[in-house]
Amino acid sequence: MLELYGHPFSSYTWKALIALYANGTPFVFHSLDGENPNQAAAYARVQEASPMGKFPLLVDGSREVFEATSIIEYLALHHPGPAPLIPADPDEAITTRMMDRVFDNYVMNAMQESVDDAIRHGQVSDEVRSRVEERVTRAYRWIDGWLADYTRPDTVSLIECAAVPALFYADWVTRIPEDCARLRQWRAHLLALPPVSRCVEDARRFRHYFPLGAPDRD
Missing domain, CATH: 3.40.30.10 (Glutaredoxin)
Known part of the structure; x- marks a missing residue:
């Protein structure tokens, strides 16, 4: 097991x-x-x-x-199953791994600077807030454009596994802009997936741990 x-x-x-x-x-x-x-x-x-x-x-x-x-x-x-986490096609697999890095490095890690600042100092400095907002919003806009050509899988892949936590928490720190409609809709779609909603619900009682204060949504 x-x-x-x-x-x-x-x-x-x-x-x-x-x-x-x-x-x-x-x-x-x-x-x-x-x-x-x-x-x-x-x-x-x-x-x-x-x-x-x-x-x-x-x-x-x-x-x-x-x-x-x-x-x-x-x-x-x-331990493969019905959700092909990594595409069998080598070129598609490269794209999948590339997008995994996008969500970890350019969304999650960028957002984390605000969280770390709040943990260390009890609040986020204007300098850190501005830098995080610029970096994360730039990533949002790039991903929104990428989504125009992305064919969603019927299940999930490594891309969805990486996108969910990055977009879930990053949107708490820096809201996805209104003009990134594809990305806002995709985030909502991801949160409605059964494997994802299970994670959200199981973690709900720990939201008070979020150092910036968890918003009353999601």
Whole structure:
């Protein structure tokens, strides 16, 4: 039985969970949420598995896989299901991996600067807020244009797994502009997918952890 270690409110844990849920892959979830009676052992396992001791961590027998993208690649190869997480066509697979990097690096990581500033100082400085808004909005506009030629899969791929947490939390920090209609509609579509809505609902009770204050929506 596969095991996944993570937190229900963690963006990158969501990324792995969506892939598992989409394919109905059996697994045991070790939630590092303070409510787990085996919290200490689970946390120690995560700490020892990777250089920085971060989750999510996937355990398959004696195999440990960390980093959410690598977990999804592993699932696609060793535990495939009805949702083809990585396209079989090599060129399409390159595009899928490229877009995974877009959402992680240019949306999630850019947004994270505001979150980190709020954690460190209790608020976001004007300088950081302006820089994050410029970077994230630039990414939004590029993705909105890319969506004009994107054919949505019937299920989910690595693209959707990466897009969901990035767009969910980034929109809390910097709203998607009204003129990015394709992106706003796609975000709403993604949040309605069963594997995604399950993550949203399971994490709802942890929203008070969001350092900028979770908006009363989604």
